Amino acid sequence: MLFRQIIVIGSLLLAAVVVQTTILSRLGLPGATPDLVVVTVAAVALALGPAPGAAAGFLGGALLDVATPSDSILGLASIVLIAVGLAVGVAANPEDSSVWMLSLIAGAACGAATLGTALLSGILGSDRIIWAVVPGVTLTTVLYGLILGRVMIPLVEVLSRRLVPEAFLD
Amino acid sequence: MLATLIVASLTFVILDLRGGDGPLSSARAAVSAVIGAIQKGVSTVASPLTDIGGSTSTWRNQSAQIAELRAENSRLTEELRSTLGDRARARALDDLLRVASVGRYRVTPAEVISVGPAQDFAWTIGIDAGSLDGIEKDMTVINGEGLVGRVLKVNPTTSTIVLLVDVSSAVGGRVATTEEIGIVSGTGRQDSLDFQLLDPLAELVIGDALVTFGSRGGRPYAPGIPIGEVVDITGTAGQLARIATVRPFVDVSQLSVVGVIVRSPREDPRDSVLPPRPSRGAGNQGSDATVDEVPANEAATGDPSGDSNQPLDEPVDDGAETTVNGE
Numbered sequence: 229m230l231f232r233q234i235i236v237i238g239s240l241l242l243a244a245v246v247v248q249t250t251i252l253s254r255l256g257l258p259g260a261t262p263d264l265v266v267v268t269v270a271a272v273a274l275a276l277g278p279a280p281g282a283a284a285g286f287l288g289g290a291l292l293d294v295a296t297p298s299d300s301i302l303g304l305a306s307i308v309l310i311a312v313g314l315a316v317g318v319a320a321n322p323e324d325s326s327v328w329m330l331s332l333i334a335g336a337a338c339g340a341a342t343l344g345t346a347l348l349s350g351i352l353g354s355d356r357i358i359w360a361v362v363p364g365v366t367l368t369t370v371l372y373g374l375i376l377g378r379v380m381i382p383l384v385e386v387l388s389r390r391l392v393p394e395a396f397l398d
Numbered sequence: 399m400l401a402t403l404i405v406a407s408l409t410f411v412i413l414d415l416r417g418g419d420g421p422l423s424s425a426r427a428a429v430s431a432v433i434g435a436i437q438k439g440v441s442t443v444a445s446p447l448t449d450i451g452g453s454t455s456t457w458r459n460q461s462a463q464i465a466e467l468r469a470e471n472s473r474l475t476e477e478l479r480s481t482l483g484d485r486a487r488a489r490a491l492d493d494l495l496r497v498a499s500v501g502r503y504r505v506t507p508a509e510v511i512s513v514g515p516a517q518d519f520a521w522t523i524g525i526d527a528g529s530l531d532g533i534e535k536d537m538t539v540i541n542g543e544g545l546v547g548r549v550l551k552v553n554p555t556t557s558t559i560v561l562l563v564d565v566s567s568a569v570g571g572r573v574a575t576t577e578e579i580g581i582v583s584g585t586g587r588q589d590s591l592d593f594q595l596l597d598p599l600a601e602l603v604i605g606d607a608l609v610t611f612g613s614r615g616g617r618p619y620a621p622g623i624p625i626g627e628v629v630d631i632t633g634t635a636g637q638l639a640r641i642a643t644v645r646p647f648v649d650v651s652q653l654s655v656v657g658v659i660v661r662s663p664r665e666d667p668r669d670s671v672l673p674p675r676p677s678r679g680a681g682n683q684g685s686d687a688t689v690d691e692v693p694a695n696e697a698a699t700g701d702p703s704g705d706s707n708q709p710l711d712e713p714v715d716d717g718a719e720t721t722v723n724g725e
Contacts (some may be wrong), residue, residue: 246437246517247431261513281712283403285403294577296430296556296557297512297558298514299558299566302414307407310400310404345586354519356586357519365516369517
């Protein structure tokens with residue numbers, strides 16, 4: 229069961245990384261690049277809970293750092309996304325909330341991830357961060373996260389119920 | 399489990415910050431190569447999407463059509479879109495070839511397949527050529543407008559390029575038609591670079607164009623590649639911190655076809671690669687820039703300063719230009 233879960237989450241995240249780097253980042257949207265990987269991690273956390281969410285965060289972050297155009301510090305995105313997966317899984321209650329509410333959580337997760345990455349890389353000595361641009365980028369990433377979340381959260385929910393029904397037995 | 403994951407991430411961070419070639423960097427390169435192969439495939443399939451932003455409205459219109467027409471319509475639209483895409487690509491390649499032939503750079507063309515997310519504040523792109531195509535670290539990357547950046551990492555079939563506007567980028571620049579040199583560094587913003595002259599007394603005016611000074615052996619930067627033009631100067635002549643703002647010729651948000659310089663020219667091409675001077679700014683799009691505009695440009699940029707350093711031993715196949723030096 230665990231193995232199947234890892235395969236499903238892994239392929240979802242790999243697809244998210246590829247789509248984000250080859251398509252979403254090249255659309256030339258204003259502000260940030262739509263953060264599909266963060267939204268996917270949040271969606272996994274909402275569907276399966278905090279522990280799979282954190283695992284998805286680790287894997288998604290590692291893939292993002294390793295994928296071709298990245299020049300960030302390896303492991304940084306993992307730390308941020310573990311926190312995102314954990315926090316979303318613990319804080320959110322998917323049964324009681326509307327899908328728009330959950331999408332808003334995904335959007336907030338994107339904003340938090342952007343801020344967290346900027347802060348951590350600033351602490352680790354990256355001179356790339358332009359603080360004047362950070363608020364705008366964070367706002368747009370929340371907006372894009374909200375829209376992507378509306379699509380990804382139900383999708384991941386359906387996929388996990390179909391492909392790993394064991395996880396929903398209790 | 400959570401603790402393990404966090405410890406693993408932290409280990410990555412520490413190993414990565416320590417630098418050097420460990421098992422981690424080879425593992426990173428291997429996974430990166432696999433993802434690169436997938437990105438290449440997806441980028442090819444999705445190129446109509448990323449080429450033309452306005453395609454969504456076309457789709458909406460089609461949905462209003464009746465079923466019979468819809469099939470034909472979508473086929474024709476697809477054809478038109480790919481034709482437009484092909485034409486834009488051909489034009490970009492033409493411009494690249496023009497620059498490469500004028501400057502006598504030997505280039506390996508490549509297509510952009512991935513772009514780093516804006517929220518990382520790193521200006522990096524992935525291209526579909528790698529070590530198997532002869533690409534090596536620190537090679538210069540150009541397109542039809544000028545300098546794009548340099549090769550940062552190489553995988554077998556893909557490479558990572560750091561663009562000239564990235565904060566980590568610093569290029570030796572020379573003011574065209576003069577011998578004044580300085581350092582052009584990225585600011586992290588796509589439309590401005592900082593240029594600091596080595597000689598604070600040197601004369602610099604708004605509108606001056608910059609070309610690369612060139613590094614030893616042409617790496618990381620080959621000589622004579624157009625960088626951008628001066629749009630603003632802070633401080634007066636003689637002041638120590640005299641920094642000019644330079645707008646790059648290359649629009650880094652619109653990159654499609656780029657060329658990696660696999661061999662620098664034997665002679666510095668000086669200012670011959672620069673776009674024609676009267677149409678500066680507007681002429682950067684280069685839609686109609688053809689080879690016959692170049693000699694005129696050479697005459698314009700070469701005369702005022704008595705720049706006699708034009709390439710002397712040009713191959714014989716280049717009629718018009720060699721006669722100038724033949725006297």
